[in-house]
Amino acid sequence: VAYRCSFRVTEAAYCIERAMDIMAQKLGMDPAEFRMKNLIRREQFPYTSAFGWQYDSGDYHTAMTKAMETVNYKKLREEQKAKQEAYKRGETRDVMGIGVAFFTEIVGAGPSRACDILGIAMFDSAEIRIHPTGSGICRLGTKSQGQGHETTYAQ
Numbered sequence: 001v002a003y004r005c006s007f008r009v010t011e012a013a014y015c016i017e018r019a020m021d022i023m024a025q026k027l028g029m030d031p032a033e034f035r036m037k038n039l040i041r042r043e044q045f046p047y048t049s050a051f052g053w054q055y056d057s058g059d060y061h062t063a064m065t066k067a068m069e070t071v072n073y074k075k076l077r078e079e080q081k082a083k084q085e086a087y088k089r090g091e092t093r094d095v096m097g098i099g100v101a102f103f104t105e106i107v108g109a110g111p112s113r114a115c116d117i118l119g120i121a122m123f124d125s126a127e128i129r130i131h132p133t134g135s136g137i138c139r140l141g142t143k144s145q146g147q148g149h150e151t152t153y154a155q
Contacts (some may be wrong), residue, residue, distance in 0.1 A: 042058070042059045045057050045058060079096065
């Protein structure tokens, strides 16, 4: 699996999405249909998950539907099926995969009471302490993913 990530939620999202694909397969459902069936509905917002996380708003069904229409998902599935059948008949060595994923992540100024890690809230934040010696400590609620935060902050 090729991806670029911050080495935190990407792996979890991959595991969840893979589990969704496996469950859809076991139920004999299309992976997109299975996801649509399990998305939070617009009328359920604000929605509190089983873990106590609150989703304040969203229209996931519309987003997923627009994405599927944009790529003509039904036609892609028909093309995939035709290629699979041709492969089984030995007419081609070409195969075609279709990936489906739907991911939501906390962004912005989320509830720090729920997002706090080691005293640093997970939204963009800063705490600066100046000690009587004149030295200072700056604690930041951001994490670099290659943007050069360390250099920028030091300067």
